Amino acid sequence: MITSKWFQDRSSEYYFLSNYKPDVHTINNNAPFRRADLDIYSIRKDFPILQTRVNGKSLVWLDNSATTQKPKDVINTLEEYYSKYNSNIHRGAHTLAKISTDAYETAREKIRLFIGASSLEEIIFVRGTTEGINLVTETFGESNIEKGDEIILSIMEHHSNIVPWQKLAKKKGATIKIIPVNECGELILEEYKKLLSPKTKIVAITQLSNILGTINPIKEIIEIAHASEAKVLVDGAQGIAHIGIDVNEVDADFYVFSGHKIYGPTGIGVLYGKKELLQNMPPYQRGGGMIKNVTFDSTEYNSLPYKFEAGTGNIADAIGLGAAIDYVNNIGINRIMAHEAELTNYAMERLSHLPGLSLIGTTPNKSSVISFILSGLSPDQAAHKLNEDGIAVRSGHHCAQPVLKHYGFNSVIRASIGIYNTREEIDILANSLMKMLR
Template sequence: MITTNYNEGTIKLKSNDYYFLPEYRSSKYTKKINGPYGNQELDINLIRKDFPILQKRVNGKPLVWLDNSATTQKPNCVIKAIDNYYSEYNSNIHRGAHTLAKIATEAYEGAREKIRSFINADSCEEIIFVRGTTEAINLVAETFGDDKIQKEDEIIISVMEHHSNIVPWQKLAQKKGAIIKVVPIDDCGEIIMEEYAKLLTSRTKIVAITHLSNVLGTINPIKKMIEMAHHIDVPVLIDGAQSIPHIGVNVKELDADFFVFSGHKIYAPTGIGVLYGKKAILEEMTPWQRGGGMIKDVNFETTTYNDLPYKFEAGTGNIADAIGLGEAIAYINNIGIERVQLHEKKLTSYAMDQLSQIPSIRLIGTSSNKSSVLSYILEGVTPEDVAKFLNNDGIAVRAGHHCAQPVLKRYGLNSAVRASIGIYNTIEEINALVGSTLKIARY
């Protein structure tokens, strides 16, 4: 350990081997080093140059963006891809006979293929473009859920769910007379698997669970939870909004029935996201929204719906931002999701260690298997005041209930500070967060 000063705070830092990573396939974003974890390291400075907003100053200080769970910043390649669409080949897709329509269609469907490959789906027919995680969950609840769930059937969610994975199921349960069962967590923020096992019964019709908590940072044992549900033929929806940018996702290996995520959490634009569903399930589901694009034939008596994935993509889609999402996926692939995962988990571990040394702090979510999310409160200071103080030092965090009120209430709280990590964050930025928080605690 070494000691350094950050403004008025004194922070103990771990040795510089913190950033050493195992050797993976070569990437322009790595540099050669000699260290105990291999001979390649993520070149964070090179990565940061790809994100123009990170050069910004806030209140005279360099911007420290630690609000990645709310939204991530966008690399130049994504910004340019969107600009290029609008300036070079703006067109509607699929039915145009002209050149620009062909180019736009190829780019749009090319993005779908990038996503399919990234999550290892069997077919592009299983990749549905939506506005984001929220719309994807609503789509499943309003179609699959409405068809399959009847009076006194049970829906299993966990106490750590985002409101987007609670409210749609509540609406469905109220409509059908179904029952929502909630899996509890322990004080560290981990699913109590014995209780989950007890909740799985012949009445269970779907499990909807987050992969990585947006408040606790806990990485849930999703594969095991899916296996347990499938043992009694219960389908599982995975909310991957927080996991998709931080850890590798293989829907085939997980055997997920549905997997949903938002583009803006993985360095892509807002207003675009993905519903993955197993083809056999999607083929049985009726469309949710109806109109142009999702039909084969229409007359005044009946309509024949289009094939997958288009029967769930009514109207003109968000073409530019779908292309931007594909570019963001390609960007992460170029770096390597394995490197991203290891970088962020190590940075999270370091941050938890440093924050825990601050007097009067209470960390929320202390699982050993967590990534990217640091939630805490300071005794005697409201989370909102902590966030305002940090903003004075150019540090962007979030304060509030984080659209996950039940899990905060589990800890007797209504609000907390949340700092959340992305690929471009550095140990120096964690030191800035810790130093500023320490100043508040001492004030």
């Protein structure tokens, strides 16, 4: 168990209006943390599901690492799409097709600005982080990884950032190397440097661990990799909603995230890739929309980003993701970071005093994720008891078995924080756990 002093540190082919100016704000991801200064109780009113009662108790949603709840703006955007301008995009000459296309490409522009990408051609719509990683392994990986080459992952990776690379390595005869962590859940960068060699082709690393809550030093990791001429894919599934990203500032080669982790719909996500890399990668899937010209003898593929968007895309949810980005921008990613840092600090402090509770992932440089086990109760038993008090947490291996096994566990309880969570909810969690530990 840790002590209560743990946190003392701390292009013309695009079919949208050429004069469109998106209602988004410049994101300064380098601004220092400060007190959040947010009216969380007003923010909570934006999320209808938070009025739900579970087992007669007010819902306490602490399963945000699995999925975030959706504000009314996102819900209303989806309803508006289906009730007012549902249409396929890009090729229709009628009014609804133009409205739908404009909304879809406007969402792409909002995302570009939010993550700091240079060009719309670098923003690819996918189903989520998992598909984005698979796209990179099946295209960049297929074209660039050869027998004897090396792929570097960290021990804290989600299975979605392990299994696709395993498949590629097995097929190509490549080797996977693993960056270790120390006892409090930080990557050991000196060991990482030792893993790099002229054979290293790509480093695939999470921005924020879904088990440990560790915020990895992405910019430094990328600089080290680039010094060895290796490319870097950043898994932003957890990081996107909690700490944001400026892909140009950190010089990421690829960045992937899922919409449902950042208050948007399920089934939509984004792959960012540097333009020159995407141009040299073969298509991931083939079909309508990703072609310029087809004969029975040959096919000429479309330009970016459409080369990677075969078939009818998830139009409604892409537009819904744009609404979620608007919502986050209206609050401000730095204010969200500050609120969640305060709340993470408070939760770690409260839980560290509970006898019989052990925390996993204790670095001060963490956010949003609190994982733990209880003496005398399995994680599943504890999660079911918390549910009786209306508290939604997750138990299990959280699709990150290697790092759990490193710490000697097969399963843990995870409470994960979002913008709408409060100190009172942390107190409810702590009091419910205290009843179990008596």
